[in-house]
Each structure stands twice: as structure tokens, then as C-alpha cells.
Amino acid sequence: MSVTLVKTKKLPASTPIFCTSPSSWDADSKLLSPAQRAWAKAVGFAGKVDTHTLIADEKGGIALVLAGVRGADDPYALSALPQALPVGRYRLAEDGLALDPQAAALSWSLGDYVFDAYKARGRAGAELLLADGPEAQRGLAVATAMCATRDLVNTPAEDMGPAHLANAVKLVGKPHGAKVKEIVGDALLKQNFPAIHAVGRAAAADRAPRLIELTWGNPKHPKLSLVGKGVCFDSGGLDIKPADGMRLMKKDMGGAANALGLAALVMALKLPVHLQLLIPAVENAISGNAFRPGDVFRTRKGLTIEIGNTDAEGRVVLCDAMAYACEAKPDLLIDMATLTGAARVALGPELPALFTRDMALGRELVDLGLQERDPLWHMPLWQPYQALIETPMADVSNSGSSPMAGAVTAALFLDRFVPAEQPWLHIDLFAWTNLSRPGRPVGGEAQTIRTLIHYLERRYSA
Structure with missing residues (x-):
């Protein structure tokens, strides 16, 4: 991270950044010489x-940086600067538009993100x-979770198989005292996770399928799953x-x-949940x-x-894990998946699809996502489309009989594994950015994490 939090009242020698916006520039500019x-x-x-x-001083150094931002709480306010400014130390100027410390820490960190594991x-x-x-600490915590999420998605499959992913969970959980266990290979059959085993068995010789479970927090607190x-890696299988x-x-x-990434934030911010x-x-x-x-x-x-x-x-693979989660009747179940091209x-790519049975909650999350500039969009669990995943051979088919409404039928498939009374959010996301902008380079992306952690803090506030 290229953000340093200083505990002393006076910051060390550094170049001030004078922030302004298109709407406030006329007024802010009057503060300059x-x-x-x-x-x-x-x-x-x-x-x-x-x-x-950049504005030079009398000796030819940098006296001041003028920076245009969208607003005081913009999560990408300073993202254009870390890789553009000359290497050195900078601070926010006392004059001009006052940035929220959380937005400053987050936006600067995201702007300095580069996936450099191989180059x-x-x-x-x-x-x-x-x-x-x-506030600054929270901004860094969010940035750390988002950048770690990006790293995981960007890592090639050769170095991010099921065992590697399990190790990543252990690394995230260890500083917080979380417990992590795995059910691997044929043990999935013995412990009744047959659907996970079925999908992963073709790679079992080198990359055994597994269910990774992390638990953290006080069991007396509301359970969040x-x-x-x-x-x-998804070759598509035989299809x-x-x-x-x-x-x-x-x-x-x-x-x-x-x-x-969301779990890391829950632990880092010490939410009162199990x-x-x-x-x-x-x-x-x-x-x-x-x-x-046909199987x-x-x-x-x-x-x-x-x-x-x-x-x-x-x-x-999700249906077994979600059924297992529901057995403990959590206060809230959230599943996240790169599930459908539909x-x-x-x-x-920028609007993850949100499915929930709770219409009021869906509206609340959409509004919160727009506020956070971390959007998601509510789509319907349209029950008449259940007919599209009916089959005479089994209780349900994993693919719809029509190419239409693919995201809805995928959500409806999962709906069958979640009891009607269980509060549940299903998020179908892309996890990738294909258009480079400040703070959002092409590659793996953290989506809905900021919106969800804000909602969870609100839901479980003391």
C-alpha cells in the first residue's frame, strides 16, 4: 500500500495536494495565489x-499539486494520482475541497494497485x-480486501487451483483467529456433498475438489453465512x-x-456476527x-x-454448499458467483445482478450500491420460469429449456435449495473490469463488497 497513516499531529515534510471539483473550482481557486x-x-x-x-516553487521543486475530483467521498477521488505524480511524499492540503479520510485512503490505494506477481x-x-x-483505517481495510480479491482473480489457474484457494482462505483467516477446515476428494461423498464431487471429480488426480469452510466470531451472535x-478453471466440461x-x-x-474479500472485512471490522x-x-x-x-x-x-x-x-457446486449453510438456519445467507453470461x-460487466425474495431489501441494496458507487441491480425470482428448469428425469435440470432468462433460471435453480423462510441474497457478478479507468485497471475486480459491508454494518450495528 502506498498510503502511510501518521500518528503524530504534524505530518512529515510532503507536497500538498489541493483538491477541487468542476463545480467548486471558481470558489476554490480564490484560495490560491x-x-x-x-x-x-x-x-x-x-x-x-x-x-x-503541478505548480513549481521558486527553487524548481513542486510546491503544490492541483487535483480535480468528483466529490469529497468519491471512492476513486485520488486514484489517478499515485502512478502519475513524481515519486515522493504527498499530503492533502488544508485548503480546497476537504476529502473524507476514508475515501482518500481507499482511492489512493486502488489507484496504486498493480498485479505484479509475474511482471x-x-x-x-x-x-x-x-x-x-x-476513517482512514477503514479505508485501508477496504482497499486491502479489494486488492486481495483482485489478486486472487488475476492469478492464473496454474497457481490458483482448489488447494491454492484453500491456502488463501487460511492466510486471510489466521490473523483473526478464524478456524478453517476442508473436505477433500472422495471425503465429499462420505460427508454428503455429492454435487460438488461430481463437478470436480474429473480433475481429482491433480486438483481434488473440496469444500472449504471458515468460521469466526462468537457463536452467540447472529449467524452470517x-x-x-x-x-x-472452467473448461465447460464435456460441453x-x-x-x-x-x-x-x-x-x-x-x-x-x-x-x-467480504469475509476479510467482516473480521477486520469486527462485526458482531458468527x-x-x-x-x-x-x-x-x-x-x-x-x-x-444427461447424468x-x-x-x-x-x-x-x-x-x-x-x-x-x-x-x-453451489447447491450443496448452500443446502449445508441453511441447515444451521443463519440470520442471513449471501451467495456470490460468476454464474451466468445472461x-x-x-x-x-459493471452491474452485478441481485436476486432476493425480499423486495424492500432489494430496493435498499440498489440504493445503497448507487450511493457507494459499488452498484448492483435487483432482478426478479420470477416463479413462472420454474417451468423452464423442469425435467421428467429428475427434480430439476441444471440448464433451462430456453436460452431466454438465463440469469433468472439459474437463480431459480438455487432458490430450490434455500428454504422459503431463509433470508437470502444471490449475487451474479462478473468479477472483472474490461475497461481501464483510474483505480480500476483491466483485470480481476471486487464487486459489491463495499455495498455489502455497509449493509452488514447497518444490519448488525450495536
Whole structure:
């Protein structure tokens, strides 16, 4: 992280950053000296978002940075600066638009994010000094969770198989005293997780399927269950994907990465909950024992599934994990998954699809997501479409009989494994950014984490 929290009242020597916005520039510019205003005018700086200019001092050093931001609480307010400013120490100026310390810490950290596990970054990022305090600390905690989520999604499948993912969960849980256990390979059959085993068995020789479970917190507190789809690579199985469709399938564990990022924040912020994180981790591979179109499997819940398409495997591994979570009757169940291309067709890559039976909660989360600039969009669990996943061979088919409403039928499939009285959120997300912007480089992305942690803090506030 290129943000340093300073406990002393006076920050060390550093260059001030004068923040302003297009709407406040006229007023803010009056706080500058005549020479500084003249320079800003000469170079065309007027507070435009994500622009900046440097103002020199009499010795040729940098006296001041002028930076255009969208607003005081924008999570990407300073994201354009860490990789653009000359290497050195900076601080927020006392004059101009006053940034929220949380937004400052978060936006600077996200702007300095580079996935450099395999290729060294081009340059070091500039450093931001902030006064230590709860808001700045929270901003860094959120940034840490988001950047770790991005790292997991960006890591190639060769280095992010089911066992690697389990190790990542252990690393996240250890500082908080969380307990982590795994059910691996054929032990899934013995402990009644047959659907997870069916999808992952083709890769079992080298990459055994598993259910990863992390638990943390006081058992007397309300139970929060998070479930993340952990398909570490998805070839499509015997219904194999074309090359273009397979290219980004290292990110098919993006639901697990995001669920782990959210769990990390729950623990870091010490929410008063009894946390359970479940990640069914598999690779959907092809071999002689791969599950086949037309196969029928009995699930943990007892319902039978006919495999209409082996490339609709995510809902199959999720159903066992979600049924297990529901056995303890949690106060809230949230599952996160890169589940359907249909959700992307409907909403695009930046709007995860939210499904919930609670219409008021759905509206609340949409509004909160817009407020946080971490959006999601409520879509319907339209019960008449249950007919599209009916089959004479089993209780339910894992693929719809029509190409229409694919995100809805996938959610309805999961709906059958969640009791009617169970509070539940299903989030179908992309976990990827394909358009580079400040703080949001092309690659793996954390989606809905900030919105959900805000909601959970509100729900479980003392």
C-alpha cells in the first residue's frame, strides 16, 4: 500500500495536494495565489475529474499539486494520482475541497494497485501521508480486501487451483483467529456433498475438489453465512467452451474471491456476527470420469439434478454448499458467483445482478450500491420460469429449456435449495473490469463488497 497513516499531529515534510471539483473550482481557486491561478489558467486546469497539474516553487521543486475530483467521498477521488505524480511524499492540503479520510485512503490505494506477481511494475507509486484515525483505517481495510480479491482473480489457474484457494482462505483467516477446515476428494461423498464431487471429480488426480469452510466470531451472535463459487478453471466440461469463451475462465472463482474479500472485512471490522464462509472449490475439467450431459445426481438436500449442460456447473457446486449453510438456519445467507453470461447480457460487466425474495431489501441494496458507487441491480425470482428448469428425469435440470432468462433460471435453480423462510441474497457478478479507468485497471475486480459491508454494518450495528 502506498498510503502511510501518521500518528503524530504534524505530518512529515510532503507536497500538498489541493483538491477541487468542476463545480467548486471558481470558489476554490480564490484560495490560491495570483501566480498559481494564472498558471492553472495557462495550462487549462479547471478542476476536471481525474486531472491534475503541478505548480513549481521558486527553487524548481513542486510546491503544490492541483487535483480535480468528483466529490469529497468519491471512492476513486485520488486514484489517478499515485502512478502519475513524481515519486515522493504527498499530503492533502488544508485548503480546497476537504476529502473524507476514508475515501482518500481507499482511492489512493486502488489507484496504486498493480498485479505484479509475474511482471514487475513499471515504477513505484507516490506515497500519501494521512493522519491516523478510524476513517482512514477503514479505508485501508477496504482497499486491502479489494486488492486481495483482485489478486486472487488475476492469478492464473496454474497457481490458483482448489488447494491454492484453500491456502488463501487460511492466510486471510489466521490473523483473526478464524478456524478453517476442508473436505477433500472422495471425503465429499462420505460427508454428503455429492454435487460438488461430481463437478470436480474429473480433475481429482491433480486438483481434488473440496469444500472449504471458515468460521469466526462468537457463536452467540447472529449467524452470517457467505458462499462463494470457487470454480478455479472452467473448461465447460464435456460441453466444452470455445477458445474465446475459455480465455478468461481463470476468473470463474471470482465469486469465491469476492466472498473471501467480504469475509476479510467482516473480521477486520469486527462485526458482531458468527461468520461462516463456504467455498466449494473445483476445476471443471475433461477426463474419462467427467460428469456428462444427461447424468442425474442426488444432492445434499435430497433433490435430484439432471445435467442438461456441463457448462452450467456453478449452480451444481453451489447447491450443496448452500443446502449445508441453511441447515444451521443463519440470520442471513449471501451467495456470490460468476454464474451466468445472461446476467452480463442483461446488465453488462459493471452491474452485478441481485436476486432476493425480499423486495424492500432489494430496493435498499440498489440504493445503497448507487450511493457507494459499488452498484448492483435487483432482478426478479420470477416463479413462472420454474417451468423452464423442469425435467421428467429428475427434480430439476441444471440448464433451462430456453436460452431466454438465463440469469433468472439459474437463480431459480438455487432458490430450490434455500428454504422459503431463509433470508437470502444471490449475487451474479462478473468479477472483472474490461475497461481501464483510474483505480480500476483491466483485470480481476471486487464487486459489491463495499455495498455489502455497509449493509452488514447497518444490519448488525450495536
